[in-house]
Amino acid sequence: MARTYLGHVLPDRLxxxxxxxxxxxxxxxxxxxxxxxxxxxxxxxxxxxxTGFQGVVAPIARLAAAARTAGVPVLYCRVAQEPDGSLASPVWLADNLRYGFEPLHCMRGTWGWEIVDELTPQPGDAVFEKTRRSAFVGTPLENLLRSRGIRGIVATGIAGTGCVESTVRDAIERDFFTIVVADCVANNNTELTAACEPAFRAILAPQDWTTSEQVIAIWSGTGTGTG
Incomplete structure (x- = not known):
């Protein structure tokens, strides 16, 4: 089901x-x-x-498995830094330090930079690096999506009100339908994760803040996706 407005087709169903x-x-x-x-x-x-970050590993793993079964491309982005700070900037460093977070994480090529074992990328998945919060800034993500004829993104990961939100906002500005999976995004703990919901509801259509169960049902052909 879709509406037509000013010559554009607007899908209403998830x-x-x-x-x-x-x-x-x-x-x-x-x-x-x-x-x-x-x-x-x-x-x-x-x-x-x-603990909050770890809580989304299993739901994301289930969602990724369903995506592969349905033929949905699975894309991973990961933070990459260099010990000499060559991928950083004064703004990036100052912003990290402002939160008391010393930016010594995810050094390229180290174990810490790797994707957690439970979510190890599979053959056919795409993995790319980013050096800022948004997965679109200075990365090949947009080209990957355009080259595959992708018009919609299902967003998952961490941190919900940090890198995920930045990426979601940029995706919308680049004209991708953007869906956020509530049980697959997290902040550090339960309380901070709960703060994700009002932030995303403010920028998404109601049906675009959804659950992995709903997405999996649609991709497996068992859900109607009317919401």
């Missing part, structure tokens, strides 16, 4: 926005330094710092 033939699943920053007990965040701030 199922139309995440049609497997023109949708990609984007997994943001699910790296050891952020989400593993032995990673930078847990060591620097304690394991409570990463």
């Amino acid at each position: 199922a139309d926005k995440i049609d497997p033939t023109c949708t990609a699943l984007l997994i943001v920053d699910m790296q050891n330094d952020f989400a593993h007990d032995d990673g930078h965040c847990a060591k620097a701030f304690g394991k409570s710092m990463v």
Whole structure:
């Protein structure tokens, strides 16, 4: 079902926005330094710092498996830094330090830079690096999407009100239908993760803040996607 307005077709159903033939699943920053007990965040701030991040690993894994089965491209972005600061900037460093977060994480080529084992990219998946919050800034993401005829993005990952939100806003500005999966985005803990919802509801259509269960049902052909 869709409306036509000023000559443009506007899909109203979630199922139309995440049609497997023109949708990609984007997994943001699910790296050891952020989400593993032995990673930078847990060591620097304690394991409570990463409990929220760890909570979305299993739902994202299920969603990624469903995407591959449905023929939906799975794209991973990950933060990359260099020890000499050559990929950083005064603004990037100052902003990290402002939050008490020393930017020594995700050094390129290290274990901490790798995707967590539970979400290891599979053959056919695309993995690319980013050096700022948004997965669109200075990356090949837009070209990857355009070259595959993608018009919709299902966004997942961490941190919800950081890199995911920045990416979602940029995706919308680039004219991609953008869906956020509520149980597949997180901040550091339960309370901070709950803060994601009003932020995303403010920028998304109501049906575009959804659940992995709903997306999987649509991709598997068992859901109507009317919401």
